[in-house]
Amino acid sequence: MLIGFAGVFILGIGAGFLLGHYRWLDELFGTLAMALHAMPGAAWVPLAILLFGLNEAAVIFTILLGATGIVMVNTSSGIKEAPVLLIRAARTMGARGTQIFWHVVVPSAIPRIVDGLRLAWAFGWRALMAGELMIGSMRGMGEVLNRVAKARDLYQILAFMAIIAVISLAVDHFVFRRLESFIRLRWGTA
Amino acid sequence: MSVTLDHVSKKFSHNGSSINVLEDLNFTIEEGEFICLVGPSGCGKSTLINLIAGLERPSAGRLLIDGVPAAGPGRDRVVVFQEAALFPWLTVRHNVEFGLKMLGVPAEERQAKSAEYLKMVHLSRFANFYPHQLSGGMKQRVAIARALAMDPKILLMDEPFAALDAQTRHLLHEELLEIWQETHKTIFFVTHNVREATVLGDKVLTISARPGRIKRGYAIHLPRPRRESDPHLIVIQQRILVGLQEEIAKVVKDEDMDYLVKKSHPVDSPDRGVGSSL
Numbered sequence: 001m002l003i004g005f006a007g008v009f010i011l012g013i014g015a016g017f018l019l020g021h022y023r024w025l026d027e028l029f030g031t032l033a034m035a036l037h038a039m040p041g042a043a044w045v046p047l048a049i050l051l052f053g054l055n056e057a058a059v060i061f062t063i064l065l066g067a068t069g070i071v072m073v074n075t076s077s078g079i080k081e082a083p084v085l086l087i088r089a090a091r092t093m094g095a096r097g098t099q100i101f102w103h104v105v106v107p108s109a110i111p112r113i114v115d116g117l118r119l120a121w122a123f124g125w126r127a128l129m130a131g132e133l134m135i136g137s138m139r140g141m142g143e144v145l146n147r148v149a150k151a152r153d154l155y156q157i158l159a160f161m162a163i164i165a166v167i168s169l170a171v172d173h174f175v176f177r178r179l180e181s182f183i184r185l186r187w188g189t190a
Numbered sequence: 191m192s193v194t195l196d197h198v199s200k201k202f203s204h205n206g207s208s209i210n211v212l213e214d215l216n217f218t219i220e221e222g223e224f225i226c227l228v229g230p231s232g233c234g235k236s237t238l239i240n241l242i243a244g245l246e247r248p249s250a251g252r253l254l255i256d257g258v259p260a261a262g263p264g265r266d267r268v269v270v271f272q273e274a275a276l277f278p279w280l281t282v283r284h285n286v287e288f289g290l291k292m293l294g295v296p297a298e299e300r301q302a303k304s305a306e307y308l309k310m311v312h313l314s315r316f317a318n319f320y321p322h323q324l325s326g327g328m329k330q331r332v333a334i335a336r337a338l339a340m341d342p343k344i345l346l347m348d349e350p351f352a353a354l355d356a357q358t359r360h361l362l363h364e365e366l367l368e369i370w371q372e373t374h375k376t377i378f379f380v381t382h383n384v385r386e387a388t389v390l391g392d393k394v395l396t397i398s399a400r401p402g403r404i405k406r407g408y409a410i411h412l413p414r415p416r417r418e419s420d421p422h423l424i425v426i427q428q429r430i431l432v433g434l435q436e437e438i439a440k441v442v443k444d445e446d447m448d449y450l451v452k453k454s455h456p457v458d459s460p461d462r463g464v465g466s467s468l
Binding site: 085086088089090091092093094095096099103104107108110185186187188 | 240243244245263264265267268269271273275277278279288289291292293320321322323336337340346
């Protein structure tokens with residue numbers, strides 16, 4: 001999951017920067033990014049198995065494709081919506097192309113990017129579960145859930161589901177909520 | 191540094207039709223002058239600021255800085271915008287240091303500069319605040335400090351105090367005049383407020399409604415600080431207002447607000463004879 005999310009982070013933000021900055025790229029791939037974003041993570045599992053076999057790589061692939069879209073879409077729209085006034089202010093103070101991008105455009109997009117990452121966490125978590133459940137030949141929460149399901153043990157199934165929910169909520173609460181409230185404070189956005 | 195506009199025009203084209211925003215502007219801003227430009231809304235005042243700042247290019251004519259054609263924006267001409275345009279993710283101090291950082295000025299020197307200019311606008315105590323924690327007037331003062339930190343030759347001010355309440359505006363007028371007298375910067379100040387223009391400027395230029403042309407110039411040789419209620423000033427204000435009246439009428443007609451004119455009283459007509467028959 002961590003590897004998968006790191007991949008989502010890098011690919012999503014990187015691609016989002018490119019799409020947000022170069023209009024021609026956005027025209028070419030923008031719809032593709034939207035399509036990627038619209039696709040449920042679980043739908044990638046069969047393709048992942050076909051490409052990578054029944055192993056961890058397939059799960060990472062699923063997470064990557066399930067969660068990158070939202071980060072990309074959010075990052076690129078954050079970049080595109082950078083306030084013209086701030087860019088003008090920076091230009092009159094002598095800032096040039098790349099300086100403006102890194103010191104004005106990117107910081108102004110940070111709240112949107114963090115929004116995207118938070119959603120990506122939820123999407124990625126779902127993709128992870130779907131992948132592990134369907135691939136099932138490796139160690140992981142999904143595999144355990146599969147095992148107890150086969151044993152037809154209702155209480156264990158429910159207990160594991162609860163654990164899955166709690167982990168997801170805990171990360172959301174302790175990582176993303178905190179990050180978001182910090183950013184709200186810094187950026188002064190309500 | 192002098193800024194000369196030589197037959198400068200600006201057109202915007204939109205959906206195939208083009209609009210003449212500014213037409214054939216010719217004037218010079220001399221070093222050390224405080225010039226105010228007054229005109230009705232929508233007459234291209236902000237466009238003019240953007241042209242001088244180099245954020246936009248003239249459609250015709252030339253913009254000369256010390257006799258040399260200007261290319262693009264430069265930090266010799268910094269703009270203070272109506273909305274302070276501070277970076278919300280930076281503290282007050284880092285906002286003031288922004289331009290210096292872009293230049294690669296070392297941190298210590300930057301800090302000394304920001305401390306100096308924050309002191310000048312009386313905001314030293316707020317150096318570590320974020321912009322959203324400040325009032326409108328304070329934000330504008332930060333914007334002024336930020337512009338001054340670039341040590342520009344000319345300060346371009348685009349209705350910087352328009353969004354402030356009257357008291358705050360009055361205080362900022364005094365502060366700006368102090369700064370002007372202390373730093374001897376050239377200031378080009380755009381406003382729709384005739385009183386503001388006469389209180390501040392050495393010269394007041396009026397601009398006509400679209401297409402914007404310079405209508406007239408008024409020299410104001412009154413010592414500062416000036417009081418808005420100074421009778422000499424009021425006479426000048428009246429003259430300027432009468433000159434602008436027909437321009438405002440044009441805007442009103444343009445924007446389909448004629449019905450308002452019939453109802454309203456000509457408050458600014460010169461021959462109401464207030465006080466003359468006592």
